[in-house]
Amino acid sequence: MENESYVKIITEWDIVAARQLGRNVAKELGFGTVDQARITTAISELARNIYLYAGKGEMQIERINKFGKKGLKVIALDNGPGIDDIRRVMEDGFSTSGGLGAGLPGVKRLMDDFDITSSVGKGTTIQVVKWLR
Amino acid sequence: MENESYVKIITEWDIVAARQLGRNVAKELGFGTVDQARITTAISELARNIYLYAGKGEMQIERINKFGKKGLKVIALDNGPGIDDIRRVMEDGFSTSGGLGAGLPGVKRLMDDFDITSSVGKGTTIQVVKWLR
Amino acid sequence: MDFKDSLESDYREILRSYLKESNEIALYRGQKFSRESIKQQISPEEIISLHCRVLQDLFPDIQKEVLSSFDFLLEVMMDYGLAYQEHQSLRDRQLEIKSEIQIAANVQETLLETKIPQVKHLDIGAISVPAKQINGDYHHFVQDEESISIAIADVIGKGIPAALCMSMIKYAMDSLPESRRNPHHVLENLNRVVENNVDPSMFITMFYGVYDTIKHIFTYASAGHEPGFYYNSSTDIFEDIIAKGLVLGVDQDVQYHQYEKQIEAGDMIVLLSDGVTESRTEEGFMERSVITDLIREYRDLPAQEMVEKIYRNYERAQDFQIRDDFTLIILRREV
Amino acid sequence: MDFKDSLESDYREILRSYLKESNEIALYRGQKFSRESIKQQISPEEIISLHCRVLQDLFPDIQKEVLSSFDFLLEVMMDYGLAYQEHQSLRDRQLEIKSEIQIAANVQETLLETKIPQVKHLDIGAISVPAKQINGDYHHFVQDEESISIAIADVIGKGIPAALCMSMIKYAMDSLPESRRNPHHVLENLNRVVENNVDPSMFITMFYGVYDTIKHIFTYASAGHEPGFYYNSSTDIFEDIIAKGLVLGVDQDVQYHQYEKQIEAGDMIVLLSDGVTESRTEEGFMERSVITDLIREYRDLPAQEMVEKIYRNYERAQDFQIRDDFTLIILRREV
Numbered sequence: 019m020e021n022e023s024y025v026k027i028i029t030e031w032d033i034v035a036a037r038q039l040g041r042n043v044a045k046e047l048g049f050g051t052v053d054q055a056r057i058t059t060a061i062s063e064l065a066r067n068i069y070l071y072a073g074k075g076e077m078q079i080e081r082i083n084k085f086g087k088k089g090l091k092v093i094a095l096d097n098g099p100g101i102d103d104i105r106r107v108m109e110d111g112f113s114t115s116g117g118l119g120a121g122l123p124g125v126k127r128l129m130d131d132f133d134i135t136s137s138v139g140k141g142t143t144i145q146v147v148k149w150l151r
Numbered sequence: 152m153e154n155e156s157y158v159k160i161i162t163e164w165d166i167v168a169a170r171q172l173g174r175n176v177a178k179e180l181g182f183g184t185v186d187q188a189r190i191t192t193a194i195s196e197l198a199r200n201i202y203l204y205a206g207k208g209e210m211q212i213e214r215i216n217k218f219g220k221k222g223l224k225v226i227a228l229d230n231g232p233g234i235d236d237i238r239r240v241m242e243d244g245f246s247t248s249g250g251l252g253a254g255l256p257g258v259k260r261l262m263d264d265f266d267i268t269s270s271v272g273k274g275t276t277i278q279v280v281k282w283l284r
Numbered sequence: 285m286d287f288k289d290s291l292e293s294d295y296r297e298i299l300r301s302y303l304k305e306s307n308e309i310a311l312y313r314g315q316k317f318s319r320e321s322i323k324q325q326i327s328p329e330e331i332i333s334l335h336c337r338v339l340q341d342l343f344p345d346i347q348k349e350v351l352s353s354f355d356f357l358l359e360v361m362m363d364y365g366l367a368y369q370e371h372q373s374l375r376d377r378q379l380e381i382k383s384e385i386q387i388a389a390n391v392q393e394t395l396l397e398t399k400i401p402q403v404k405h406l407d408i409g410a411i412s413v414p415a416k417q418i419n420g421d422y423h424h425f426v427q428d429e430e431s432i433s434i435a436i437a438d439v440i441g442k443g444i445p446a447a448l449c450m451s452m453i454k455y456a457m458d459s460l461p462e463s464r465r466n467p468h469h470v471l472e473n474l475n476r477v478v479e480n481n482v483d484p485s486m487f488i489t490m491f492y493g494v495y496d497t498i499k500h501i502f503t504y505a506s507a508g509h510e511p512g513f514y515y516n517s518s519t520d521i522f523e524d525i526i527a528k529g530l531v532l533g534v535d536q537d538v539q540y541h542q543y544e545k546q547i548e549a550g551d552m553i554v555l556l557s558d559g560v561t562e563s564r565t566e567e568g569f570m571e572r573s574v575i576t577d578l579i580r581e582y583r584d585l586p587a588q589e590m591v592e593k594i595y596r597n598y599e600r601a602q603d604f605q606i607r608d609d610f611t612l613i614i615l616r617r618e619v
Numbered sequence: 620m621d622f623k624d625s626l627e628s629d630y631r632e633i634l635r636s637y638l639k640e641s642n643e644i645a646l647y648r649g650q651k652f653s654r655e656s657i658k659q660q661i662s663p664e665e666i667i668s669l670h671c672r673v674l675q676d677l678f679p680d681i682q683k684e685v686l687s688s689f690d691f692l693l694e695v696m697m698d699y700g701l702a703y704q705e706h707q708s709l710r711d712r713q714l715e716i717k718s719e720i721q722i723a724a725n726v727q728e729t730l731l732e733t734k735i736p737q738v739k740h741l742d743i744g745a746i747s748v749p750a751k752q753i754n755g756d757y758h759h760f761v762q763d764e765e766s767i768s769i770a771i772a773d774v775i776g777k778g779i780p781a782a783l784c785m786s787m788i789k790y791a792m793d794s795l796p797e798s799r800r801n802p803h804h805v806l807e808n809l810n811r812v813v814e815n816n817v818d819p820s821m822f823i824t825m826f827y828g829v830y831d832t833i834k835h836i837f838t839y840a841s842a843g844h845e846p847g848f849y850y851n852s853s854t855d856i857f858e859d860i861i862a863k864g865l866v867l868g869v870d871q872d873v874q875y876h877q878y879e880k881q882i883e884a885g886d887m888i889v890l891l892s893d894g895v896t897e898s899r900t901e902e903g904f905m906e907r908s909v910i911t912d913l914i915r916e917y918r919d920l921p922a923q924e925m926v927e928k929i930y931r932n933y934e935r936a937q938d939f940q941i942r943d944d945f946t947l948i949i950l951r952r953e954v
């Protein structure tokens with residue numbers, strides 16, 4: 019599909035590549051500087067999670083259009099260990115203040131829609147969307 | 152004393168005068184910009200408390216020198232209604248986030264030393280010090 | 285050289301590289317810098333002041349007004365800095381409360397601990413999971429020579445207040461051993477205890493049953509508790525265990541009806557709290573038939589495995605956000 | 620036009636006036652702006668972006684690099700923005716927990732409520748104040764025909780876990796009415812209940828006494844509880860009410876000694892928790908003599924006024940930061 023792009027996450031440099039891709043698409047879609055930074059921070063966090071906890075995975079960035087509303091969708095996919103207790107990771111951790119970054123609750127705040135599916139031993143898929151206002 | 156200055160707090164403009172005085176003294180003593188802003192914010196809050204809750208009162212700004220350490224001392228005095236439950240007002244209120252300003256816990260954080268005495272019906276005295284590092 | 289010392293030089297270096305190449309790598313490094321500075325408890329107003337100093341350094345000919353605009357920005361950022369520091373303090377207090385509640389949950393667990401009776405020809409499974417840290421559901425087994433009694437209760441309200449109520453119920457039950465075999469007496473007694481001791485805004489629903497292990501008769505009464513199910517293995521049909529009765533704590537003088545049911549080999553008694561049946565999912569409320577379908581699906585498993593599997597199913601259907609305490613007891617007559 | 624709409628124009632106007640006159644008034648207005656923007660939940664990174672736009676507007680010939688330095692500053696401020704938003708959420712959760720604990724405190728108050736006995740020739744005063752919201756001290760009076768019994772207990776540990784323990788103690792006491800007149804039996808029974816039911820890390824100290832209202836003999840036993848005082852009015856001397864005994868919950872088989880004391884007209888019995896005597900002040904620990912001095916000072920007042928005045932004194936000496944639950948009971952034989 020022409021409106022979809024991929025970045026494989028294997029090394030830390032791929033995090034930067036995913037950020038760059040996300041920021042470019044966000045800019046092209048017409049997001050303002052603050053929203054560009056929010057989208058990039060969310061992507062950074064998701065890619066970093068893959069890099070740190072799953073070892074490798076993939077980030078997909080899509081332009082979407084639903085009922086005339088435009089948006090940017092990010093899918094973070096991995097076949098890593100999966101999350102056993104989703105209830106716990108979605109709690110307002112204390113990750114931000116400990117300098118550990120946004121965490122999944124932070125990603126949820128930065129974006130408009132958030133969806134996670136995970137099964138232990140099989141991997142995790144997180145989808146987030148930011149709508150253009 | 153030459154190293155002491157007063158501002159009477161009666162109108163909202165006097166808050167600005169107290170701030171200005173505090174900032175000038177802080178600058179003269181050699182505090183950096185961030186500390187100047189902290190001292191001024193603390194003064195602003197104390198003066199505003201007098202203006203809002205006691206009606207009128209006085210702010211004293213002093214240069215102090217103790218064991219070779221230089222500092223700026225602020226005394227906020229009023230003969231207002233006093234504080235009945237000091238335990239409660241020193242709790243981390245939720246004033247900051249409600250846009251109500253620093254509150255006394257905020258003033259305590261902005262400065263190095265903090266001391267309060269209050270009696271109901273007689274008034275309140277708050278003394279705070281910032282030391283030059 | 286620690287972070288605070290190298291703060292300015294790091295920041296200058298990263299900013300300079302950003303301005304030169306304007307690439308994503310420098311921004312990524314900026315984010316890492318920010319995490320480190322948060323970890324070191326640098327406030328946002330300090331970042332503003334740092335930015336200003338570094339700009340002045342990188343651009344000696346910068347407009348004077350632009351520089352002094354930073355004094356203003358710093359002033360505006362002061363209150364954000366305070367909110368940020370309050371955050372640290374709230375977070376610490378929150379961790380403290382959390383661990384306090386966790387200790388309370390452990391105390392409660394010890395207090396309310398109950399052992400599943402081991403009786404020939406009966407297979408019993410039980411699970412009780414709190415929605416938050418502390419359980420407001422209660423269940424208790426007592427094993428006597430020729431009977432076992434089963435209590436299941438739910439405080440209206442969750443969390444800490446419910447836990448306090450539940451420890452009351454437990455001690456009230458411990459102090460009425462003589463009348464234990466008559467469910468309606470048990471409920472009438474507890475009703476008076478609750479009425480006398482608990483705030484009028486609190487209610488407790490309770491089901492109390494005694495299973496005669498010789499005659500296989502189940503005798504029970506209910507104080508407004510969510511009805512359980514009786515599974516008839518010969519017809520493969522579930523029926524509601526209906527028992528009328530007012531919730532505990534409303535009226536001092538309530539009398540409770542007592543019911544009896546003959547249990548045959550292969551039959552099951554299913555007791556539960558409303559957390560099991562009134563669960564909301566994205567598609568609306570969960571039907572009671574969802575639970576009976578699951579029981580039927582797992583009926584060949586041991587009772588304890590059954591209740592655990594059903595809970596796992598339920599948790600997933602709830603999107604891992606459990607809104608009410610969940611208690612499920614299954615008792616099956618084997619032979 | 621609401622705040623968000625006028626955000627940029629307000630900011631530009633205040634900043635312009637600051638740059639022109641560089642006076643304190645503009646900075647004060649800046650602070651007010653900041654409070655309003657916090658109230659409107661504007662994050663710090665939005666302030667940075669706003670500042671940049673306004674600068675560009677006020678100085679069309681601003682250096683390009685200075686402008687793009689703001690993109691970098693914005694990136695650095697992102698994580699601060701997240702911490703700030705987490706603050707909002709933590710604060711909401713904290714308010715929720717606070718109100719839950721408050722409800723629990725009310726439930727506990729209802730549960731543990733006790734009425735001060737009204738007996739001819741006896742004047743009794745009692746006060747119990749929690750350090751946090753929930754009281755981990757417990758006291759209870761029971762009035763019988765020819766005696767009153769007084770229990771005072773303290774859980775090691777404060778807050779919610781202590782509250783759960785205390786409701787246990789209350790129900791355990793309610794279920795031993797026959798042996799109530801023998802303090803050592805009461806403690807031996809409670810000791811077994813605590814030992815069986817409570818986590819081994821929790822201890823309870825308890826003093827239990829029975830006052831014979833005919834013979835004016837006070838019979839008592841103690842499980843490691845802070846000793847009270849006996850005031851001899853004829854000699855004007857306070858002596859410690861010493862009673863040895865292990866705290867509850869350590870050893871299943873402890874036996875408690877029982878003591879007796881003849882009480883004369885004008886004499887006082889003072890019972891307390893360690894929160895009264897182990898208070899720390901800026902000058903170090905408070906001496907037990909501080910309390911006896913205060914009692915002597917107020918001895919002409921009714922017992923209830925005495926305990927309240929003593930509490931006020933104590934609170935002030937503690938700088939309004941109470942570190943342990945405070946319970947004080949004074950009983951005076953009048954004639």
Ligand SMILES: [Mn+2]
Pocket residue numbers: 420421438439440441442446609
């Ligand atoms: Mn409940």
Ligand SMILES: [Mn+2]
Pocket residue numbers: 438557558559608609
């Ligand atoms: Mn329920």
Ligand SMILES: [Mn+2]
Pocket residue numbers: 755756773774775776777781944
């Ligand atoms: Mn205690």
Ligand SMILES: [Mn+2]
Pocket residue numbers: 773892893894943944
């Ligand atoms: Mn204590």
